[in-house]
Amino acid sequence: MKVDKELTKGSHELILLKLLSRKDMYGYELIQEMSLLSEQVFAMSQGSLYPFLHGLEDRGLIQSYTREAGGRERRYYRLTPAGQGALEEKERQWGIYTRAMERILKGAWGG
Amino acid sequence: MTWQDEFIKVCLKKVPAGAYRIRTEAELREHMEILIQERRAAGAGEEQLRREVLARMGDPARLQKAYQAEGLRRKALEPRYIAECWLTSVVWMELCWFVLYLLLAAVGFGNDSGAFPLYAHPGRTLFVGAVSAVLPTLVSGWYLSGALRFHLHPKRMVCAGLGLIWLVICLEQLGLSALAYGIPLWRLGELFARLSGGSDPTFPWFTPLYAGLLLVWCLLVGIGLPQVRRALDARGAGEEAGQN
Structure with a gap:
C-alpha cells in the first residue's frame, strides 16, 4: 500500500528508534522490519537508510558495533539511553499529533 | 568492476x-x-x-x-580536522592582512608618511583599524563557516576559530610592538599607551577598547556567517529540488 511521501516524512526517525528499542538490528533487518510491520507503508529507499542511521549515531541516539554473523563481520545498531529518551519524547509528540488529527478527521467539533 | x-x-x-x-x-x-x-x-x-x-x-x-x-x-567532527580548519583560517587571516596592508600602502596610507599619514589623524587611524579588523576576520569566518558547516555545532566551532584569530591578532600586534619598543608583554598598560599614544606607533588604533570590540565583532561574525551559509545552502537545495 502506498501513501503520499509527504505524510511519512519525518516519521523514519521515530520508527527506527522504536525498532531498535526492541532489539539490536543491522541495516537490512531494519528495512525488513519497517516494511513488514507497516505493511510496506513506511518502505524507504534502502540506500538512504545508512546516512540516516549514521546521522542518528552522530547525535548519540544510537550506537553501532560489529558482530560476527555467518563467518563475516556485520554492523549492528543499538539504542542508547539518549536515544531512549528521544524515543519517549517522540512517541509523546506523535500521540498528541495523531489524536489531534483524528479529532479533526472525525469531525469532533460536532458538525 | x-x-x-x-x-x-x-x-x-x-x-x-x-x-x-x-x-x-x-x-x-x-x-x-x-x-x-x-x-x-x-x-x-x-x-x-x-x-x-x-x-x-x-x-x-x-x-x-x-x-x-x-x-x-563525520570529517567535521574529527578533532584533527577542526584544528586544521582553525589553523588554515589563521593563515587566511594573515594573508588577507598582508594583502590589505600592501594595498593601503599603495594607496598612500602610512604611519607618519605617504599621502595619508595616520599620525595625528584619528579618523584615518580608525578607518585603517576598522578595515584591518573587519576584512581579515570576514574572510577567515567565511572559510570557517564553509569548512565546518557540517559540524553538529557550526556556530560554536566558528566562534572558537574566530576566538583563536582574535588571540593571534592581539598577540601579534602586542608582541611585535613589545619587540619594537622593548616593553615586556606583561606591562600591558604601558604597551597600549605606547602603541596608540606616541609618534611612530606600530599599530596606533590598537587600544584596549579596540581589542574588546574586535572580540565582540569576531563573536558576531562567528554567529552570523554560519547562519548565512545555512540559508544559502538551503536556497541552493530548494532551487535544485525545484529543477528536479
Missing part, C-alpha cells in the same frame, strides 16, 4: 577517504549481497535481479549527496 561496485562507487564518490568510507562501503556491499541472495532465491534471473536490487537501493546520484553530507559531517 561489477554493477554493485559501480553503484557503491557513485554513492560514495564524494565521501572523504577514511574509516567512515570503508565502513559505509562494507555496509552497502553487505546489504546488496543480501538483496541479491533474496532475489536469486525467489528465482529472478541475473538481469531482473540487477534491476530489482538497484531499484530498491535508490537513485545513486541522489544518494551520493546524502552520503557526502554524512561523510563531511
Whole structure:
C-alpha cells in the first residue's frame, strides 16, 4: 500500500528508534522490519537508510558495533539511553499529533 | 568492476577517504549481497535481479549527496580536522592582512608618511583599524563557516576559530610592538599607551577598547556567517529540488 511521501516524512526517525528499542538490528533487518510491520507503508529507499542511521549515531541516539554473523563481520545498531529518551519524547509528540488529527478527521467539533 | 561496485562507487564518490568510507562501503556491499541472495532465491534471473536490487537501493546520484553530507559531517567532527580548519583560517587571516596592508600602502596610507599619514589623524587611524579588523576576520569566518558547516555545532566551532584569530591578532600586534619598543608583554598598560599614544606607533588604533570590540565583532561574525551559509545552502537545495 502506498501513501503520499509527504505524510511519512519525518516519521523514519521515530520508527527506527522504536525498532531498535526492541532489539539490536543491522541495516537490512531494519528495512525488513519497517516494511513488514507497516505493511510496506513506511518502505524507504534502502540506500538512504545508512546516512540516516549514521546521522542518528552522530547525535548519540544510537550506537553501532560489529558482530560476527555467518563467518563475516556485520554492523549492528543499538539504542542508547539518549536515544531512549528521544524515543519517549517522540512517541509523546506523535500521540498528541495523531489524536489531534483524528479529532479533526472525525469531525469532533460536532458538525 | 561489477554493477554493485559501480553503484557503491557513485554513492560514495564524494565521501572523504577514511574509516567512515570503508565502513559505509562494507555496509552497502553487505546489504546488496543480501538483496541479491533474496532475489536469486525467489528465482529472478541475473538481469531482473540487477534491476530489482538497484531499484530498491535508490537513485545513486541522489544518494551520493546524502552520503557526502554524512561523510563531511563525520570529517567535521574529527578533532584533527577542526584544528586544521582553525589553523588554515589563521593563515587566511594573515594573508588577507598582508594583502590589505600592501594595498593601503599603495594607496598612500602610512604611519607618519605617504599621502595619508595616520599620525595625528584619528579618523584615518580608525578607518585603517576598522578595515584591518573587519576584512581579515570576514574572510577567515567565511572559510570557517564553509569548512565546518557540517559540524553538529557550526556556530560554536566558528566562534572558537574566530576566538583563536582574535588571540593571534592581539598577540601579534602586542608582541611585535613589545619587540619594537622593548616593553615586556606583561606591562600591558604601558604597551597600549605606547602603541596608540606616541609618534611612530606600530599599530596606533590598537587600544584596549579596540581589542574588546574586535572580540565582540569576531563573536558576531562567528554567529552570523554560519547562519548565512545555512540559508544559502538551503536556497541552493530548494532551487535544485525545484529543477528536479
